[in-house]
Amino acid sequence: MEAFMSPPPRGKRWVCRPWKTLPDGTRVYARQYGKRAFCWLVDDE
Incomplete structure (x- = not known):
């Protein structure tokens, strides 16, 4: 995950490919x- 990305909202997560x-x-x-x-x-999940 990039350093400048904001924290995900509740119930979500970042996926990077x-x-x-x-x-x-x-x-x-x-x-x-x-x-x-x-x-x-x-x-x-």
């Missing part, structure tokens, strides 16, 4: 966009 898969199945890598990872919020 070096790639993401687009709806058409294409895998896009964060390095192509000058990033180390793509991060998004998911429900905490």
Whole structure:
């Protein structure tokens, strides 16, 4: 997790991956966009 990311809201957590898969199945890598990872919020289990 990046140092500048805010704490997640209650019941959520951050997930970070070096790639993401687009709806058409294409895998896009964060390095192509000058990033180390793509991060998004998911429900905490």
